[in-house]
Amino acid sequence: MKSTFAALAAVFGLATAHAADAPDPARFAPCVAGLKADAAARGIAGPSYDRLTANLAPDLKVLDFLDYQPEFRTPIWDYLSGLVDDERVADGRAMQKQWAEVLANVSARYKVDPATVVAVWGVESNFGRNFGARPLLTSLSTLSCYGRRQAYFRGEFFDALKIVDSGDVKAEQLVGSWAGAFGHTQFMPSTFLRLAVDYDGDGRRDLVGSIPDALASTANFLRKAGWREGEPWGYEVRLPAGFDTSGAGRKNKQALSSWAARGITRIDGSPLSGPDSAGLLLPAGPKGPAFIVFRNFDVIFGYNAAESYALAIAHLADRLKGGGAFATPWPTDDPGLSRAERRELQTLLIAKGYAIGTVDGMLGDASRAAIRSEQQRLGHTVDGRAGQKLLAALRKP
Template structure:
C-alpha cells in the first residue's frame, strides 16, 4: 500500500472525532464477533455462510495504526499538490484516457461524469490500479467496527461484505484492499459496491480489482448517486482584483457565476462557466496563494473524501488531465506546523469558536474561525492562519 493510498483514505469516511452513537462496539473481541454473527443470522443469512465469513477473523492492529495517522493533511495545499501531482501521473493519466477512451465516452454520455475526475481518483487512490492495498478486507472492517471511534460507519459495512460474500463477489480469506475496507481500483466500500457496482465488461460479475470498465463505471455510478450534476464544471482557477473582499471567500459563501464576474473575478484560462451556476471562491493558502472558483460538483467530491486539501488537489489534478495548466502558486504567507495549528485551535476554542477536533489539521470549521478573528484584527479574512496571526492571538 503506497503512502498515497494511506493519505487518501485517512479521512475518506468521517472525522476522527465523529460523535459516538449507540452502535455496539468495544469489549472482548470474540464476544463482539459472536454478536455480529447473531445479527447476520437475524438478517436472514444461513449459519453456514455466516460461519464461513467469520472463520479465522482477527483484530488487525495495523489497521488501527493506519486509522490514527493524519499528519499528511497538515501539509499546505501547494506542497500537498506538488507531492501528489507528478509528470508521470499526468502522462499515465493521458495514456489511460486514450487506452480506455470508449469506456470514458460511454460514461460521459450516460452519466455526464468527465474522464478527468475519474482519472484523478483512479490515480490518487491506487496509482491507476497498481497499488490497491494488501489489508484483509473482512478483518479491516470488523476491526474498525469493533473500535469505538466510528462503529456507526463500519458495522453496516461488515454486513454489506457478508452480502457480497453470499453473492460470490468477496472471499473473506483472500479479498484484500485498503486499511479502511475499500476494495478495487477506485477504492469502494462494500455497501457502495452493492448499491452502485456496475458490470462494465459484461462478464456477469462486478470485479473492481481487475476490471477497469467495472471500476470506472462503478465509480461514475457512485458519484452520480452522491449528487454529481451531469456535464457541469467542478473547478476553475481564477484571478481576483486587488480590492477583492476576502470575507466572501470560502465554501460558506455561494453566488451565481455572473455575480462573481461583476466583482472582478476572472478565469485564468477560458471562462468562468454558466452565468447562473452557483459557485464559491476558495483560496487554500490565503489571499496571496492560488485561488479557484468551485461549483456544486466540487462539493460532491467531499462525499468521497472529507479532506479539503485532498479534494482541492484531486479537483485541480482532474482539470490538469483535461488540459488546464498548473496552478499559479503565487507567494503565500508561511503556514503553521502541526503543533502550531493545535495551539491555534486551542486558543480559538478558548475564544468560543467551534473548530471541531483539535487535531492540527486546517479543516472547514477552523477556517471559519480563523476568518472571524482575521476580521476582528482588520486582516484580509481569507481563512489562512499564519505565524503572525498566531502571535496576535
C-alpha cells in the first residue's frame, strides 16, 4: 500500500520537497514521552510503552516523503512499465506455481482469485524482495511528532506498538516503508490489526515471515472491501472516433447499455459484457488505452487509493492469467522502460564513466544526474527522465 510511494520514489529517483524550516530534533523525546497517556488509552501498558520507545530517535528524512505520491506525478506509461513487465509476470507465475496449494485454499476460503492476490504481492514488495528498510517504530514516532497528519500517524504508531507487544512481529522485523506499511503485501498497522489472519496456525499473524499469512490476509482485505467472486475488474475497450468524454470516470457508473449506445465496444470489437454498472476509465485521456471498470476495480483501488496503482494490480493479474499487453498504445512518442531496460541503461551510463553505483534498475539521484548530463549532450529535453529515446541513443556505438 503506502510502501509503493517509497519504492517508486527510489525507482524513478524523483526529488521530494523539503520543509522550509528544519524540524528540531530536540523536540522528539518530549513528544514521545507526551504520547504515553494516549497510548495507554489505546490499550498499551506503561511498561510496554517505555520498553518499546526507550531507544527511539527521530528519522527526519521521512518528512521528505509526506507530499510525494508517484502515482499522481509520474506519467502512467512510466509508472506501469516498471510495475508490470515481462520479468514480474514470469516471477508471478513462478510464485503461483510454488504456492499453488496455499493459493487454492485461500481462494476457496475468501473467494478471491489467486492471480489478483499474487498481483498485489508482486506490486507491493516484488514478491518479498523489497519490504522497505525503515524501522516502523522510528518512522511512525517521527511522523507522530513532526509534519502534517500527526494525528493519523499517532494512531498507526500506537497500532505498531500493539503488534510488537502482542508478539505477532518482533520490533526488529517490523521494517517497511517511510509511512509504516510492512510485510509481503505491505499492510499499515491499523489494517493489520483489523484484517491480518493467522493462516499457518502458529498462533501469530505474521506478514513478514509467513507468506501463507500474507496471502490469506490480502485475500481477506479484498473480500472485506467487497470483492465479487467471478466478476472481472474490467477490460480494455475501443472508443468510437470523436468520442465525447463527458461522463467518463471510475466513480461515474452507468449501465453497460448506456456505454454501448455511445459506441463503445470491447477492444476486439465485440459487445460489452459483465456487471450492469460500470465506469469508463481514461488514465491518459481519450487517445490512450480506455477501460470499462466494475466494482472489483474499486476494491483494488481501496488497497492504495490511486487509479494508476489499481490499474497496475488489475493488469498484472490479467497477465498472470495469460492476457497480453494493452492493445492501444500510450499517447507518447517516448514510452517508459521496463526494469531490465533500466538496468541496461545504467550499464551504458557506467560504460560512459558515470559513477552511479549498483546496477539495480532503481534510478536514484546519481542515475538521474547522469541521465541529465547525457540528455544535454544529445540535445534531448533535460528532465532526468529515462525513456526509450534515451536508451536507443545510448545503444548506438
